[in-house]
Amino acid sequence: MTVGTIRPGGRTARIRAAVLRAAADALVEHGFDRLDLADVARRAEVGKTTVYRRWGTAAGLVADLLEDMAEQSSPRTDTGSLAEDLRANAELVQRTLTDPRQGALFRAVIVAATCDSRAAEALHRFYAVRIAEWAPCVEQAVQREEVPPGTDAAEVIRAVSAPLYYRLLISGDPVDPATAERAAAAAVAAARAGVYIR
Amino acid sequence: MTVGTIRPGGRTARIRAAVLRAAADALVEHGFDRLDLADVARRAEVGKTTVYRRWGTAAGLVADLLEDMAEQSSPRTDTGSLAEDLRANAELVQRTLTDPRQGALFRAVIVAATCDSRAAEALHRFYAVRIAEWAPCVEQAVQREEVPPGTDAAEVIRAVSAPLYYRLLISGDPVDPATAERAAAAAVAAARAGVYIR
Numbered sequence: 001m002t003v004g005t006i007r008p009g010g011r012t013a014r015i016r017a018a019v020l021r022a023a024a025d026a027l028v029e030h031g032f033d034r035l036d037l038a039d040v041a042r043r044a045e046v047g048k049t050t051v052y053r054r055w056g057t058a059a060g061l062v063a064d065l066l067e068d069m070a071e072q073s074s075p076r077t078d079t080g081s082l083a084e085d086l087r088a089n090a091e092l093v094q095r096t097l098t099d100p101r102q103g104a105l106f107r108a109v110i111v112a113a114t115c116d117s118r119a120a121e122a123l124h125r126f127y128a129v130r131i132a133e134w135a136p137c138v139e140q141a142v143q144r145e146e147v148p149p150g151t152d153a154a155e156v157i158r159a160v161s162a163p164l165y166y167r168l169l170i171s172g173d174p175v176d177p178a179t180a181e182r183a184a185a186a187a188v189a190a191a192r193a194g195v196y197i198r
Numbered sequence: 199m200t201v202g203t204i205r206p207g208g209r210t211a212r213i214r215a216a217v218l219r220a221a222a223d224a225l226v227e228h229g230f231d232r233l234d235l236a237d238v239a240r241r242a243e244v245g246k247t248t249v250y251r252r253w254g255t256a257a258g259l260v261a262d263l264l265e266d267m268a269e270q271s272s273p274r275t276d277t278g279s280l281a282e283d284l285r286a287n288a289e290l291v292q293r294t295l296t297d298p299r300q301g302a303l304f305r306a307v308i309v310a311a312t313c314d315s316r317a318a319e320a321l322h323r324f325y326a327v328r329i330a331e332w333a334p335c336v337e338q339a340v341q342r343e344e345v346p347p348g349t350d351a352a353e354v355i356r357a358v359s360a361p362l363y364y365r366l367l368i369s370g371d372p373v374d375p376a377t378a379e380r381a382a383a384a385a386v387a388a389a390r391a392g393v394y395i396r
Binding site for chain 1: 229231305308309311312313318319321322325326329353356357359360361363364365367368369370371380383384385387388390391393394
């Protein structure tokens with residue numbers, strides 16, 4: 001176990017970490033529709049009964065995985081410039097979605113959210129956490145007078161990610177660095193023009 | 199059968215229309231993961247063997263449904279103003295995604311595309327057709343000098359839809375008319391600023 005994966009807590013926390021890692025592995029390999037709690041227990045080397053008792057269903061497992069992903073997710077960038085901050089955000093999303101493991105994992109949890117309301121709530125909470133983490137970039141840009149007062153910070157952050165997810169899930173066009181750069185630049189241009197004023 | 203659903207062709211075309219309508223009904227009710235060819239045959243009052251022979255799998259059925267949706271999809275708006283054209287496009291997408299039947303159908307075919315490569319190809323073709331239908335709005339705006347020469351028309355059209363799909367599938371925020379209006383305005387502002395120049 002490398003330093004990055006050591007977590008506080010005792011046996012319960014260790015079991016959770018092992019089960020969630022196994023759940024992520026299974027989702028990456030097979031997708032949500034074939035996520036099986038017995039298979040996850042086997043991969044995690046944890047008793048099947050423990051997994052069924054604690055997580056109940058595949059959707060329950062995905063919901064807890066998303067909570068963990070929100071807790072473990074990385075802090076925002078702060079460069080002092082809105083254009084640079086949003087470019088860093090777009091690049092992070094682009095790298096995540098094109099990473100073989102992370103990309104497959106996100107696809108799987110998004111599918112889970114379309115099938116199950118508990119998974120959907122967890123997905124929406126995950127993105128609410130990520131949007132709240134990055135919103136101060138826009139709030140500081142308002143203070144620096146880079147964008148107009150009243151600009152909806154959350155909506156600017158959503159606008160940066162949207163074109164990348166659109167390509168991933170909808171149009172199938174490449175989720176490439178040029179798209180990330182363009183998404184960030186578009187959000188800055190629209191924010192400057194006052195489009196996101198509440 | 200109302201006038202709007204009469205299609206050219208004989209028995210084969212009638213069977214296809216009945217089966218695709220039944221497939222859409224089943225997708226709206228149960229989603230892609232429970233799409234069953236025998237159930238679709240029953241709903242369409244068509245022999246099970248015909249459905250299996252012609253469409254083979256649930257994904258094959260979704261792929262053909264998407265081809266039909268592309269063929270039947272409505273023409274673009276032409277108001278003579280980029281802002282108005284893109285607003286009409288955004289409103290159309292917003293109404294489609296929030297319509298109970300259409301919204302559920304789109305969710306189901308998007309899920310199908312994450313599970314199966316043939317469905318994914320059909321989904322991408324569907325959106326390529328829709329983007330190509332609306333791209334002339336931007337090309338004409340370039341000619342009218344509303345946006346700079348070299349503006350990537352397809353990318354502007356993708357930008358209009360992206361925030362609506364992001365809310366539908368990712369953040370769970372409402373896909374409301376205000377979001378549609380903002381998505382169109384943002385695409386116009388970014389296009390004017392030269393963000394979409396190839």
